[in-house]
Amino acid sequence: MAQRPNILWYCSDQQRFDTIGALNNPYINTPRLDSFMKESITFEYAFCQSPICTPSRSSFLTGMYPSALGVNGNGNDTWPHYFEQRLLPNILSRAGYHCGLVGKLHLAGAANARENRVNDGYDYFKYSHAPKGPNDFGHDYAEWLRHQGEDPKTLLLEYNKMDSYRKGAKEKNFGGVYKPTEVSDNIPSHLHQTFWCTEQSIKFIDKNHRENQPWMLSVNPFDPHPPFDPPYEYFKGYDSEAMPGAHFELHDLEHQQKLADANVDFQSKPQHPDLWDHKLIQAAYYAMIEQVDHEFGRLIDHLNATGKKDNTIIVFMSDHGEALCDHGLLLKGCRFIEGLTRVPLMVSWPKRYQQDIVSNALVELIDLVPTILDAAEIETPYWVQGRPLTGILKGLKLKHREFVRSEFFGAINYPDQTHATMYRDSKWKFISYHGKDLFELYDLENDPWEHNDLSECPDHQIVLMNLMQKSFDAAIRATPPDAPRNMPF
Numbered sequence: 436m437a438q439r440p441n442i443l444w445y446c447s448d449q450q451r452f453d454t455i456g457a458l459n460n461p462y463i464n465t466p467r468l469d470s471f472m473k474e475s476i477t478f479e480y481a482f483c484q485s486p487i488c489t490p491s492r493s494s495f496l497t498g499m500y501p502s503a504l505g506v507n508g509n510g511n512d513t514w515p516h517y518f519e520q521r522l523l524p525n526i527l528s529r530a531g532y533h534c535g536l537v538g539k540l541h542l543a544g545a546a547n548a549r550e551n552r553v554n555d556g557y558d559y560f561k562y563s564h565a566p567k568g569p570n571d572f573g574h575d576y577a578e579w580l581r582h583q584g585e586d587p588k589t590l591l592l593e594y595n596k597m598d599s600y601r602k603g604a605k606e607k608n609f610g611g612v613y614k615p616t617e618v619s620d621n622i623p624s625h626l627h628q629t630f631w632c633t634e635q636s637i638k639f640i641d642k643n644h645r646e647n648q649p650w651m652l653s654v655n656p657f658d659p660h661p662p663f664d665p666p667y668e669y670f671k672g673y674d675s676e677a678m679p680g681a682h683f684e685l686h687d688l689e690h691q692q693k694l695a696d697a698n699v700d701f702q703s704k705p706q707h708p709d710l711w712d713h714k715l716i717q718a719a720y721y722a723m724i725e726q727v728d729h730e731f732g733r734l735i736d737h738l739n740a741t742g743k744k745d746n747t748i749i750v751f752m753s754d755h756g757e758a759l760c761d762h763g764l765l766l767k768g769c770r771f772i773e774g775l776t777r778v779p780l781m782v783s784w785p786k787r788y789q790q791d792i793v794s795n796a797l798v799e800l801i802d803l804v805p806t807i808l809d810a811a812e813i814e815t816p817y818w819v820q821g822r823p824l825t826g827i828l829k830g831l832k833l834k835h836r837e838f839v840r841s842e843f844f845g846a847i848n849y850p851d852q853t854h855a856t857m858y859r860d861s862k863w864k865f866i867s868y869h870g871k872d873l874f875e876l877y878d879l880e881n882d883p884w885e886h887n888d889l890s891e892c893p894d895h896q897i898v899l900m901n902l903m904q905k906s907f908d909a910a911i912r913a914t915p916p917d918a919p920r921n922m923p924f
Contacts, residue, residue, distance in 0.1 A: 439532075439811050440784060441643075441747040442651040443734065444803075447727050448488070448539060448660040449767070450753035452481070452777040454724050458793075462678055463721040467732030471751065473791045474783045476828050481780035481798045482839040482859070483755045486767050487846040488541045491754045491800070496542070497521045498804030498819035500842065503915040506542075507844040513551040514542040521818060523804050524651060525556030530813050533648045535559030537635040538628070538655035548574060557653070559642075561635040563628050565657045576631050585626060612712070612719040613664035617671075624666040624726060629656040633730040637737050644741045649811075656730070658723040659757070661766060665722035672725070673718035680717065681708040681760035682774070682884040688763050690888055694770075697871050698851040700843075701768030703758075713760035720759060745785045748810055750803065753778040761884070769843040771857035771866050771875075772885055776841045784810065788828040796827055796835040797861065818916050840909050858906035865902035874899065 453460055457469035458479065484494040489509045490501035497518070501507050504518060519525060524534040536557040543550040545564040552560075563576035577587040615621045624630055636654050643650040691705035731751060738744040756775040758764040767775055780798065782788065787810070801821035808815045809823045826832035838860040845852035854869040864885065866875040876890040876899050889895040 438746060439649040440786070441649055441743060442527075442532075442750070442807060442811075443654070443738065443747055444651065444750045445654045445731055445734070445752070446492075447724070447751075447753045447779075448655065448657050449755060449757045450659055450724060450727070450779060451756040451759065451774050452479070452779055453774070454721065455779055462717075464672060464725050465728040467728045467735065468751065468779075468781070471731075471735065471749075471781060471783065472793070474785065475749075475751075475781040475791075476783070476789055476824075477793045478780040478782075478798050478824075479793055479795055480839075481752070481778055481800065482776050482841060483753075483778055483800050484840070485842050485846060486755045486769075486771065486775040487843070488754055489543070490842070490844075490846055492541050495752075495754070495800035495803055496523050498523070498801045498815075498821040499915070500801065500820055500840075500913045502842055502844055503820060503913060507842070508846040508848070509541075510544040510848050512544060514553050514555075516553045519553040519555060521816070522555050523807065524653065525554065526808070526813065526816070527651050527811065528556040528558065530811065531649065532811075533558065533643055533646075533650040535561075535636075535639045535650065535652045536655070537561045537639070537652070538632045539564050539657055540655065559639050559652075563631065563657070565628070565660070575635075576628055579631055579634075580626065583626060590622060590626065612715050613662055614715070614719070615665065615667035615670050617667055620667045621664040622666060624668045627658075627666060627726065629658050629726050629730050632656045633733050636734055640734075640737060640741060640743070644743060651807075654734070656727060658727050659720050661757075663716055663719035663723065665719050666726065669722040669725045669729075670719060673722050675715040675718040678714040678717045678721075681711075681713045681762075682886075683708050683761065683763060684886045687886060691763055694868070694873070697868070697873055698853070699769050699855070699868055699871070699873070700845075700847055700849040700851050700853040701764060701770060702766035702847070703764055703768075705763040708760040708763060711760045711765055716765070717759060720757065747784070748807065749781075749783045751779065751781045752800065752803075754800075762886075768847060768849075769853040769855050769868075771841055771843075771855070771859075771864070773883070776857065776859075782806070782824065782828060784828070789830045792830075794827055794833070796833065797837070797839050797859075798824060798835050799839050802835070817919055820913065820916065838905070838909065840906070840913065856906060856910055858902060858909055863898065863902055865899070865906055867903065867906060874903075876902070 456465040483491045485491045493506040528534045548564045561575045580587045761774045805815045805823040841857040843855045858865045864877040874890040877885045
């Protein structure tokens with residue numbers, strides 16, 4: 436067997452697909468991701484399986500749909516221990532990998548910035564769910580701050596004043612960005628959780644460089660997850676007035692209000708983007724992503740310095756997107772707009788994979804588990820529902836999936852506990868809000884930002900019914916696979 440590759444899996448939090456400079460966004464500064472694109476296959480049409488943290492992360496760490504796992508929402512007390520062997524780091528650790536996690540995990544609820552762990556396979560574990568409120572002793576990021584001579588409670592005072600970012604969103608003032616200045620910064624970049632993630636990751640890489648053991652490192656900064664609070668070092672480079680602002684048309688409000696009146700769950704109420712101060716939010720959000728870009732680049736530089744980069748699979752992605760005031764919405768919830776379900780995805784392995792390719796293939800985040808297992812020459816277990824991206828990565832094929840799907844099954848602890856599904860192919864997006872007699876249908880070729888719902892248009896009823904059937908069939912095929920059968924009957 437050839438030497439197994441190392442795996443650096445970098446997952447930002449709540450980053451939209453359209454936030455990479457080299458992917459036709461002239462308003463954001465991402466020089467390291469732009470450079471990384473030249474070494475990677477970049478998937479322009481990668482989709483998460485749920486637009487909420489826990490079901491998405493559970494899904495892409497197992498290669499299974501959230502509903503197949505039964506992990507559908509945030510706030511669960513613990514992750515199902517009977518599925519712990521299905522977590523990728525557990526599979527890799529049993530195959531001889533040294534597996535580490537830095538930053539956020541969020542397979543379970545994280546009250547008080549902590550969560551109950553199962554046997555997840557990570558033996559190097561430097562945990563920080565979020566920069567806000569980690570004051571308990573034993574919280575790794577808080578302990579690190581103390582070692583820097585900082586009192587976490589004082590440094591994070593503004594966070595601790597917040598009851599919750601969802602409450603702020605509903606009161607309309609959450610769009611009130613934590614706007615830093617030269618004399619009144621948010622958390623400075625050298626004390627930020629995103630910086631800390633890099634520092635802990637370098638320690639892990641150095642340890643395994645000395646021991647020459649194959650490794651998998653999962654790096655999970657909290658940025659650019661709200662609150663929108665970039666360090667001044669990055670925010671100063673963005674002029675909010677020069678931002679393009681949200682994708683919005685005035686009739687979007689009527690449509691979104693219809694969904695809100697039907698109690699379809701979301702973390703904010705629809706309102707005109709100007710009331711959110713959407714350009715300022717966008718500037719702050721982009722500044723947070725620029726810090727992620729810088730820290731990701733530091734890890735790439737360190738891999739080069741250790742001579743490990745050529746035999747390291749590097750994945751850059753995010754767990755889901757952010758509404759960012761598109762259609763008059765902020766944050767996330769039960770909507771399947773492109774800004775929420777479509778995420779950045781870049782994959783690099785200089786020894787084996789193509790470079791400097793932008794793929795328009797439809798892919799799902801559950802496809803990463805079988806891709807990594809294939810690269811490590813580990814048999815893919817029967818339960819994995821994703822499909823390996825190996826053919827595209829090696830230049831053997833151009834297409835991958837005919838469609839992608841995403842789910843929202845009571846994902847946030849809101850009264851309605853909305854259930855909904857998305858079916859999307861290269862032309863159409865069909866959404867069903869189950870039990871509400873509500874649907875959405877978008878012609879993505881002619882309406883890429885989904886301003887015109889065609890579900891009630893008489894001319895599109897045949898298309899609607901056809902996609903409804905396809906969506907139903909896809910949902911049935913997404914049920915948990917049976918274990919292999921040894922009997923002929």
